[in-house]
Amino acid sequence: MNEIHVQAPGLLTTVQDLGREGFGPLGVSPSGAADPVSLRLGNRLVSNPQGAAALEMTLLGGTFLFAQRAIIALTGSDFGATTDGMPLDHSSAVEVSRGQTVRVGSTRSGARCYLCIQGGIVVKPFLGSCSTHLLSGLGGYEGRALRKGDVLRIRPEIAPFRKRTIVARASEQLSPRKVLRVTPGPQSDWFPEPSLQAFYAGMYRVAEESNRMGLRLEGQPIARESAGDMITEGVSIGAVQITAGGLPIILFVEQQTTGGYAKIANVISADLHSLGQLRPRDEIRFEQVEWEMARSLLQEQEKLLASEDLILE
Amino acid sequence: MLKPSADATRFQRASDQSLLVYFGHQITLEAHDRIRKLLRLLEMEPIAGVRNLHPAYCSVLIKFDPLHRDHDELEQILLRYIEGLENVSLPQPREVEIPVCYGGEHGPDLNEVSAIHSMSPEQVVALHSSTSYLVYFLGFVPGFAYLGGLPEALLTPRLATPRRIVPAGSVGIAGNQTGIYPVATPGGWRLLGRTPIPMFRPDRNDLSFLSIGNRVRFMPISPEKFAALERA
Numbered sequence: 307m308n309e310i311h312v313q314a315p316g317l318l319t320t321v322q323d324l325g326r327e328g329f330g331p332l333g334v335s336p337s338g339a340a341d342p343v344s345l346r347l348g349n350r351l352v353s354n355p356q357g358a359a360a361l362e363m364t365l366l367g368g369t370f371l372f373a374q375r376a377i378i379a380l381t382g383s384d385f386g387a388t389t390d391g392m393p394l395d396h397s398s399a400v401e402v403s404r405g406q407t408v409r410v411g412s413t414r415s416g417a418r419c420y421l422c423i424q425g426g427i428v429v430k431p432f433l434g435s436c437s438t439h440l441l442s443g444l445g446g447y448e449g450r451a452l453r454k455g456d457v458l459r460i461r462p463e464i465a466p467f468r469k470r471t472i473v474a475r476a477s478e479q480l481s482p483r484k485v486l487r488v489t490p491g492p493q494s495d496w497f498p499e500p501s502l503q504a505f506y507a508g509m510y511r512v513a514e515e516s517n518r519m520g521l522r523l524e525g526q527p528i529a530r531e532s533a534g535d536m537i538t539e540g541v542s543i544g545a546v547q548i549t550a551g552g553l554p555i556i557l558f559v560e561q562q563t564t565g566g567y568a569k570i571a572n573v574i575s576a577d578l579h580s581l582g583q584l585r586p587r588d589e590i591r592f593e594q595v596e597w598e599m600a601r602s603l604l605q606e607q608e609k610l611l612a613s614e615d616l617i618l619e
Numbered sequence: 620m621l622k623p624s625a626d627a628t629r630f631q632r633a634s635d636q637s638l639l640v641y642f643g644h645q646i647t648l649e650a651h652d653r654i655r656k657l658l659r660l661l662e663m664e665p666i667a668g669v670r671n672l673h674p675a676y677c678s679v680l681i682k683f684d685p686l687h688r689d690h691d692e693l694e695q696i697l698l699r700y701i702e703g704l705e706n707v708s709l710p711q712p713r714e715v716e717i718p719v720c721y722g723g724e725h726g727p728d729l730n731e732v733s734a735i736h737s738m739s740p741e742q743v744v745a746l747h748s749s750t751s752y753l754v755y756f757l758g759f760v761p762g763f764a765y766l767g768g769l770p771e772a773l774l775t776p777r778l779a780t781p782r783r784i785v786p787a788g789s790v791g792i793a794g795n796q797t798g799i800y801p802v803a804t805p806g807g808w809r810l811l812g813r814t815p816i817p818m819f820r821p822d823r824n825d826l827s828f829l830s831i832g833n834r835v836r837f838m839p840i841s842p843e844k845f846a847a848l849e850r851a
Contacts, residue, residue, distance in 0.1 A: 327670045327671050327682070328670065328671050329761075330671040330673040330674075330758075331658065331672055331673075331757060332757050332761060332762065332819075333757040333759055333762055333763050333801075334761045337634075351765055418675075439761075441760060441804065442802045444761070445803070468655070483783045488625065490632075490634070491632060492639055497666045514728065519796040537675070537677060537678075538675050538765065539673075539675040539676070539680065540633075540637075540673025540678060540680025540758070541673065542636065542637040542680060543634075545633070545634065562758070563673045563759060564673055564758030564765075572634035574634075574635050575636050597632070597690070599686060601689070604635070604685055604686065
């Protein structure tokens with residue numbers, strides 16, 4: 307087994323894959339990469355299965371010593387990574403020699419940068435997934451964010467190095483959005499017309515307390531009709547809940563599985579990865595789309611992600 | 620979007636990859652029974668493309684792969700399942716006893732709850748541990764059981780300001796609910812006590828100590844017994 311030594315962990319670095327579905331009846335949410343599109347792209351660049359476990363770094367990256375030669379790719383937001391002081395290409399497969407150190411800098415645009423390594427990170431799967439669920443301390447590397455001195459095990463590489471990069475046009479199409487497209491939430495009719503108008507016209511700021519469980523937003527509070535009490539019910543990823551104070555919370559990858567707030571809208575599947583790139587103080591808006599549109603946007607995105615033209619060799 | 624169908628079942632799109640099935644809009648044993656039967660049926664005869672299920676008091680959120688299913692198609696399949704619910708039989712409810720150390724450092728709100736209801740702490744403990752509660756479903760965080768059946772005399776509003784951290788195992792009440800925090804999380808329930816029994820056990824096959832449909836009784840224990848059980 308190959309190894310990577312964590313010399314500095316960064317602000318919040320976790321092992322993530324595409325998460326664990328199917329355990330909702332036990333109250334376990336899927337977790338997984340906050341920006342699964344970037345994880346999949348990185349894994350494709352290094353010839354891994356698209357859901358191989360990789361590192362998710364948040365706002366500030368870490369420093370990693372490679373005990374063996376490795377093929378890696380940095381995707382998501384460009385945190386300005388270097389090796390031996392030389393800049394490393396972003397969104398490209400690159401070769402790292404034995405004993406080299408990769409130092410990942412801090413955010414230049416979005417919240418998350420992924421480090422994918424050929425072979426994938428090896429941790430004991432929990433409920434079929436290697437992703438870390440921080441809230442409950444489960445999965446990933448000992449159920450927690452990485453610390454200085456941790457040693458990650460890497461499956462020895464299998465494919466030869468090929469210089470690969472993501473086609474610029476594809477990167478652009480998949481780049482995160484600040485105008486989030488939504489479909490109506492299950493309680494959207496609990497909100498009077500002026501509230502709905504205010505919600506779709508308003509600019510919201512991502513609050514500091516946002517995390518992988520949910521994104522808290524600041525802005526114009528949304529008034530609800532004095533309708534009956536909500537009975538706790540199952541909630542979907544991307545649900546936009548309006549809390550008692552009228553401010554929205556978007557449920558995210560480590561979401562609670564059930565909740566008692568009214569949902570005004572739900573971020574469409576094709577835009578969920580954009581949530582993973584939002585930073586505190588970023589400003590966003592919501593735009594309503596038809597159900598059919600939500601569906602075709604996702605189909606388009608998946609078609610692009612599966613296409614041969616995505617990668618330039 | 621709202622489609623009334625047989626037996627007050629109602630479908631509601633929750634997102635482009637999920638559908639809510641409501642069995643009425645009240646917390647009733649009938650709705651609970653139908654939810655358990657639907658879960659059982661979906662377990663025995665899974666629907667291709669269904670990825671996850673989030674049961675609750677009177678609804679189930681069904682998450683599906685939107686590239687291979689759409690809402691209408693799923694509704695049609697589910698209607699057939701729902702028509703067959705009568706024929707699904709449920710096992711006898713399992714009865715579970717949970718030891719709880721009430722008051723003191725383990726139950727920091729016991730005295731205040733007693734004061735709110737003009738009772739002695741002993742009376743609150745006696746009342747809380749006098750009855751059997753039903754696990755309506757697990758949700759919120761891994762292994763958290765929503766328990767119904769809190770005696771009316773104990774109905775208590777939640778804390779005005781939630782605690783930043785509630786220790787795992789804490790037993791609390793809020794409104795007409797009572798429950799046990801499986802992991803340390805922020806929380807606004809009033810804490811009466813704490814159990815040394817882990818509610819979520821990632822190293823075991825039966826991950827959650829409690830399951831949907833279980834009957835739960837709380838058994839008061841001393842701080843010494845708590846410490847002994849916690850070590851075990």
